[in-house]
Amino acid sequence: MNDVENRTLKLGVIGLGRAFSLMLPTFAGDSRISLVAAADTREAARRRFAADFSGKAYATAGELCADPHVEVVYVATPHQFHAQQAVLAARQGKHLLIEKPLALTLDDCAAIVAAARTAGVHLVVGHSHSFDAPVQRLRALVQSGAFGAVRMINAINYTDYLSRPRRPEELDTAKGGGAVYNQAAHQVDVVRFIAGEQVTGVRAMTGAWDKARPTEGAYAALLTFSGGAFASLSYNGFGHFDSDEWQNWVGELGQQKPPQGTPRQRFASAAEETAFKNARNYGGDNYKQAAAPVAHNHFGTVLVSCDRADLRAMPNGVMIYENGSGRLDALPPPAVPRSEVIDELYRAVVFGEKPLHDGAWAMGTMNVIIAMLRSARESRDVAI
Ligand SMILES: NC(=O)c1ccc[n+]([C@@H]2O[C@H](COP(=O)([O-])OP(=O)(O)OC[C@H]3O[C@@H](n4cnc5c(N)ncnc54)[C@H](O)[C@@H]3O)[C@@H](O)[C@H]2O)c1
CATH class of the missing domain: 3.30.360.10 (Dihydrodipicolinate Reductase; domain 2)
Structure with a gap:
C-alpha cells in the first residue's frame, strides 16, 4: 500500500448522542478513521470521550471546528443545529459528514451545500440505510x-x-x-x-x-x-x-x-x-x-x-x-458495520471522488x- 492508501482521516464529532453511538463501532473498527476530538454540551459525554480515545473534548462546536488536528467534522447534533455547525466547520476548511436529515429547511440545506462548495470541502450525508x-x-x-x-x-x-x-x-x-x-x-x-x-x-x-x-x-x-x-x-x-x-x-x-x-x-x-x-x-x-x-x-x-x-x-x-x-x-x-459510509467519505476526501450521498442528493430527499x-x-x- 502507498501513503495515500494508508491515510487515516482525523475525525472530530459534534454531538455524542445516539447517532454517534450507532456510528461508534464503525469509527472504532475502521482503520481509515481516527477519532481525535469531540464537542458536546454534556460534560459526562466529554469526560467519557477523553477517557476512551485520549482525544480533545470541547464544550462548544466552535472550539472543535478551530482544532487544527481535525480534518473531517461529523455533525451528529439534533437537526436544528446542523446548518450552523456545518457552515462553521466548512469555513474552517473541514470536510463534512452530516447526519440525516441534512437540515430542517431547503434554505438551510442550500446554505450547507454553498458553504462546502465555497470552502472546497467534501460533504457526505449519512448514515442512511x-x-x-x-x-x-x-x-x-x-x-x-x-x-x-x-x-x-x-x-x-x-x-x-x-x-x-x-x-x-x-x-x-x-x-x-x-x-x-x-x-x-x-x-x-x-x-x-x-x-x-x-x-x-x-x-x-x-x-x-x-x-x-x-x-x-x-x-x-x-x-x-x-x-x-x-x-x-x-x-x-x-x-x-x-x-x-x-x-x-x-x-x-x-x-x-x-x-x-x-x-x-x-x-x-x-x-x-x-x-x-x-x-x-x-x-x-x-x-x-x-x-x-x-x-x-x-x-x-x-x-x-x-x-x-x-x-x-x-x-x-x-x-x-x-x-x-x-x-x-x-x-x-x-x-465493520456501516463501513460503506467510510468508503464514500474516504473516496471523496482522499481520491476526490464525488460522493453519491452528497449535499444535492440529501436536498433531493429533504424535498x-x-x-x-x-x-x-x-x-x-x-x-x-
Ligand atoms: N443515521 C442514524 O441511524 C441516526 C440515528 C439517530 C439519530 N440520527 C440523527 O442524528 C442527529 C442527532 O440525533 P440523536 O438521536 O443522536 O440525538 P441525541 O439527543 O441522542 O444526541 C444529541 C447529542 O448532541 C448534544 N448536543 C446538543 N446540542 C448541542 C450543541 N449545540 N453542541 C454540541 N452538542 C450538542 C447532546 O448533548 C447529545 O449528546 C439527528 O439529526 C438525527 O436525525 C441518525
Whole structure:
C-alpha cells in the first residue's frame, strides 16, 4: 500500500448522542478513521470521550471546528443545529459528514451545500440505510439490466420509534420531530437510490394518533418517478408490531434480537424523559454499547419489482425471485458495520471522488420529505 492508501482521516464529532453511538463501532473498527476530538454540551459525554480515545473534548462546536488536528467534522447534533455547525466547520476548511436529515429547511440545506462548495470541502450525508450493503447490491443488480426495468418498490417498516424516550423537539413536527422528518429520510433515500430516477410526485398520509406524543408516528406515501416507476412507503413507529419478525429477528443494526417488543416507558415530564434518554446515551450511567452485528443494517422490508424478477433486500444479501423460484445472492456478515459510509467519505476526501450521498442528493430527499408533509396536510398530490 502507498501513503495515500494508508491515510487515516482525523475525525472530530459534534454531538455524542445516539447517532454517534450507532456510528461508534464503525469509527472504532475502521482503520481509515481516527477519532481525535469531540464537542458536546454534556460534560459526562466529554469526560467519557477523553477517557476512551485520549482525544480533545470541547464544550462548544466552535472550539472543535478551530482544532487544527481535525480534518473531517461529523455533525451528529439534533437537526436544528446542523446548518450552523456545518457552515462553521466548512469555513474552517473541514470536510463534512452530516447526519440525516441534512437540515430542517431547503434554505438551510442550500446554505450547507454553498458553504462546502465555497470552502472546497467534501460533504457526505449519512448514515442512511441506502448505504447498507444489501441495498447497494440490490441497486447494482438493477443497474446490471439483467432483470429489466424497475417498475415498483415497496418499503415497509414497523418499529418502536415513537415509543422510545425522546427529546421534546422530537415530538414536535414544527421543530423537526416525528416519523416523517426522522424516519422517512431512510425509506426515501433507499427507494430513490434503487429507482435511479427523479421523484416527480408525492401523495402521502400521516398518522399522529397519540395525544401525549402529538407528532407523526406513522405515514404512508406513494412516490412517482420520472421513468414511470412508483414506490410505496409505509412506516409505523407506534411500537405494537415489530417488522423485524420478517427479518428473522435481525434488528436495524444487524444485531440478533429477542423475538418480542419492549414495553413502553411512561414519564412524568419532558425533563424526566430527556434525562432518561441522556442517561442511556454515550457517557450516561445507563449507556450500553451496541451488540455486535450478525448481519448487515437494514430498514425493514424493501421489495423491488422489475420486469423479469422481484428482488428483496435481506440483512444477509438479496433474494432474487424469478422463473418460479427464489435464490439468495448472499453477502458475508460485515467485518465493520456501516463501513460503506467510510468508503464514500474516504473516496471523496482522499481520491476526490464525488460522493453519491452528497449535499444535492440529501436536498433531493429533504424535498420529498417536505412534500410528504405538505401532501398529508393539504390532502392532495404534490408535484416535485
Ligand atoms: N443515521 C442514524 O441511524 C441516526 C440515528 C439517530 C439519530 N440520527 C440523527 O442524528 C442527529 C442527532 O440525533 P440523536 O438521536 O443522536 O440525538 P441525541 O439527543 O441522542 O444526541 C444529541 C447529542 O448532541 C448534544 N448536543 C446538543 N446540542 C448541542 C450543541 N449545540 N453542541 C454540541 N452538542 C450538542 C447532546 O448533548 C447529545 O449528546 C439527528 O439529526 C438525527 O436525525 C441518525
